[in-house]
Amino acid sequence: MGLNEEKLAAAVAAFTVDTDELQAAAAAFRYDIERGLEGNTESTLPLLPAYLGLPTGEEQGEYLALDFGGTNVRVLRLQLLGHGRFTTLAKAAAPLRVPGQYDYTGSSATATELFDFIAGQVDAVLDGDHQTPYRLGHTFSFPSSQKDLRDARLLHWTKEFATSGVEGAYVNAFLQEALLRRGIGNVQPTAVINDTVAVLLAAAYERGDTYIGSIYATGQNNCYLESYGGQRPAMILNMESGNFAKLLPNTYDLQLDAASEKPERQRLEKMVSGRYLGELFTLAMEDIQGRPLPSSFTSQDMAELLSDATAGAKVLQRVVGIPFSAAEAAALQLLAASILRRSARLVAAAYTGVLWHQAGSGPIVPQQIAIDGSVYEKMPLVQETLTQAMAELLEEDAGKVQLRLASGGSGLGAALAAAMCMEK
Numbered sequence: 001m002g003l004n005e006e007k008l009a010a011a012v013a014a015f016t017v018d019t020d021e022l023q024a025a026a027a028a029f030r031y032d033i034e035r036g037l038e039g040n041t042e043s044t045l046p047l048l049p050a051y052l053g054l055p056t057g058e059e060q061g062e063y064l065a066l067d068f069g070g071t072n073v074r075v076l077r078l079q080l081l082g083h084g085r086f087t088t089l090a091k092a093a094a095p096l097r098v099p100g101q102y103d104y105t106g107s108s109a110t111a112t113e114l115f116d117f118i119a120g121q122v123d124a125v126l127d128g129d130h131q132t133p134y135r136l137g138h139t140f141s142f143p144s145s146q147k148d149l150r151d152a153r154l155l156h157w158t159k160e161f162a163t164s165g166v167e168g169a170y171v172n173a174f175l176q177e178a179l180l181r182r183g184i185g186n187v188q189p190t191a192v193i194n195d196t197v198a199v200l201l202a203a204a205y206e207r208g209d210t211y212i213g214s215i216y217a218t219g220q221n222n223c224y225l226e227s228y229g230g231q232r233p234a235m236i237l238n239m240e241s242g243n244f245a246k247l248l249p250n251t252y253d254l255q256l257d258a259a260s261e262k263p264e265r266q267r268l269e270k271m272v273s274g275r276y277l278g279e280l281f282t283l284a285m286e287d288i289q290g291r292p293l294p295s296s297f298t299s300q301d302m303a304e305l306l307s308d309a310t311a312g313a314k315v316l317q318r319v320v321g322i323p324f325s326a327a328e329a330a331a332l333q334l335l336a337a338s339i340l341r342r343s344a345r346l347v348a349a350a351y352t353g354v355l356w357h358q359a360g361s362g363p364i365v366p367q368q369i370a371i372d373g374s375v376y377e378k379m380p381l382v383q384e385t386l387t388q389a390m391a392e393l394l395e396e397d398a399g400k401v402q403l404r405l406a407s408g409g410s411g412l413g414a415a416l417a418a419a420m421c422m423e424k
């Protein structure tokens with residue numbers, strides 16, 4: 001069976017963002033930041049205060065860091081050495097879901113089961129030491145509202161998490177109870193931050209000119225240092241930019257949203273993040289093939305397809321269940337590329353919205369944007385498309401802004417937050 005070329009071309013067009021649309025997306029982003037800061041409910045950006053500014057770079061001491069935000073939970077024991085340096089003393093990691101064995105991310109799991117499991121990972125980095133007092137920083141990568149740095153209330157799950165009894169509740173209270181149930185009285189969870197905030201703290205610990213932190217992975221989100229025009233102390237705001245909803249969805253976006261755990265929420269995230277890229281490709285392929293597929297593509301499948309048409313033909317055959325020629329795979333590379341390019345272009349629009357807001361009516365503030373995550377780090381086309389789109393948007397100012405891969409900031413950022421809560 002040959003490919004339906006008309007349908008393929010229409011699907012590629014549905015994922016294409018031209019320069020005008022890119023400019024409009026960045027402007028809409030800036031608009032929502034500014035309305036959001038005024039407390040105007042028309043904004044789709046939550047802009048959640050992190051109760052933290054940037055680190056001094058001199059933070060020191062031994063801390064525990066918990067990184068909870070994806071399907072793996074990680075705990076580190078870290079020694080902050082000051083001057084942007086640190087060493088890792090111990091680490092533990094475990095998946096929250098092992099198919100056929102257990103799943104703490106689904107609705108059949110309870111908050112108690114989830115946090116008891118996490119407390120077990122904390123125990124693993126203590127080497128049996130239930131005496132030495134430790135402060136624990138918790139990178140919790142879901143939209144949460146805070147009244148202070150100490151604890152955070154989960155607003156709603158994202159990334160298809162559904163563990164019962166956590167939405168609306170305080171996560172460090174759960175963690176503290178779980179630690180005590182395990183006989184760990186010496187660990188005090190003292191700070192909760194978003195993973196974007198962790199990336200920003202970690203990058204700013206090393207160098208001063210970083211004001212935007214970004215995660216581009218299973219989920220996508222950004223935070224930035226809001227200066228409030230000097231009227232109030234500067235504070236990092238977790239934008240929850242994945243919730244941005246001022247873009248026109250295409251037919252595949254609408255189908256994906258309708259079938260998701262949380263329809264209507266995280267509209268931008270569902271267009272750009274690693275959790276959803278493969279699903280968008282699957283929906284477009286179903287449209288092109290005119291029938292449901294026996295299984296779904298993952299973002300890794302898309303990466304493989306893009307790397308080589310012959311290998312791509314095998315991936316297509318495995319997922320779709322019928323043979324594809326290398327020429328057909330090459331044609332379908334265009335579809336995968338258009339989905340990835342749209343993702344990177346929309347993320348560039350989000351960064352630019354922040355840069356335009358920071359600039360006000362003045363010049364763009366020179367800086368590095370710290371970015372962590374597998375999509376940014378590993379997916380084909382993403383880095384170069386982002387850089388090109390930033391150049392398209394910022395024109396002659398493009399040289400003032402550097403995108404910087406800042407991997408592994410979640411643990412360091414959490415430890416810094418625990419240290420910074422002592423500075424407050």
Ligand code: BGC
Nearest residue numbers: 141142143158215219220221
């Ligand atoms: C969450 C954010 C998080 C992002 C990246 C999103 O689904 O809402 O809080 O920063 O994923 O992990």
